[in-house]
Amino acid sequence: MTPRKSVETELSRERIMDTARSLFVKEGYQSVSMRKIAKELDYTHGAIYYHFENKAELFYALVKEDFSLLDGVLEKILRQDFGEREKLRKILLGFIEFGLTHPNHYEIMFLTRDEDVQSHLKKGPDQSYELFAHAIYELCGRKVNMKTIWSIFLSIHGFAAVYCRSGQTYEDVSDLAESHVSLLLKAIDM
Template identity: 45%
Template sequence: MARKAVAQELSRERILEEARQLFIQHGYHALTMRSIAKSMGYSHGALYYHFSEKAELFYALVSDDFRMLLDRMKDMLRRTRLGDLGQLEKLMFEFIRFGLENPNHYEIMFMIKDPELQRYSRTEQAECLELFATVVRSVVSKRTDGDKKMYSLPWSLFMSLHGFISYNIRYNQSFEDVKKLAEQHVKYLCEGLQG
């Protein structure tokens, strides 16, 4: 009975949110299930009700974050009928918005340096990048030189967006702080695709 009460009180979502902050502050290797639970004011047994080990907890974090991003991207593409270039512009702007409105999520998803941890996000990251690349390729395919850029251009555009997001995360800029700059950045990138 006590275990059930603790499980109801300490939700999976609360554990994930707290763990996200801790992973960013201290790094994956510095944390244990015990230290995560302690920072939340619980015994480590309360965490094991939801997650069997730290790696499972980390993978759940990454999976949830990518699912949220992918759902936002797909929803945005379903709702907009702006033509290929208009959809790409909206998609890039929404990607920047996601990164800056969710900097802790973004850091774990795209900025983690540990090769062992990067493997937890490979599949989900590839799915998001492939959706982005598909939209870029639909724009590029209409260009006369599109064949040459079909595979390199999506990566270059992503890196430009990633640089914008990571720079602003580094200097604690919110989306609202740089919204106009984000609009200009995306506009310049799209103008470059038309030339």
């Protein structure tokens, strides 16, 4: 009946992403429908398809931002004034804390299997891992090999993957996280 709303209230990628993010974070990828997002925005779902190719693309646009957030967290730690061993500890804990503080982001970034989404997800994880790996390499005085760094990452990921679904906060499990990290540091003689 009335296509095209007045220009002030016009839809934009930004507006859609804001609403979509809060829904995805609350309810997860599968249980948020395009219609739900549109309803929240007071639009029809068709309108979203004008701004995004499909659900996966919309989702991926959010994930991309999430990876930047993680990169930011890690980089901030690297800039801080601590000893190398301490920085190393903080990097590992920082990764876990990120996962627990943004469980749905973590879910999106590292745990979503959905094929459509997975196909978009390429550079994000690789690039973040690159940063992670490089940091560890440098902080270990370049004495540790690539296989080992990868193992450390997988071990940290195992922790984050399990606990980001547990509903617990980082505070709830910070003791466990610290002992997990200590164990891993011991494994690489740090």
